[in-house]
Amino acid sequence: MEVQAATCFLFSLLAFAAGIILLVISTDKEVIESVAIRLV
Known part of the structure; x- marks a missing residue:
């Protein structure tokens, strides 16, 4: 179980x-790039 x-x-x-x-x-690549920059 x-x-x-x-x-x-x-x-x-x-x-x-x-x-x-x-x-x-599905999200715009620009948004992904901006988020990636913030994460890095």
């Missing part, structure tokens, strides 16, 4: 990360 719960949690985490990546890709 614990293994199934952990797998389900990891899967939802991956889906969440994929959603963020798609959001970033």
Whole structure:
């Protein structure tokens, strides 16, 4: 049971990360560059 719960949690985490990546890709490159400059 614990293994199934952990797998389900990891899967939802991956889906969440994929959603963020798609959001970033769909965002204008100028916005991404400005954010990247702030992070660096």
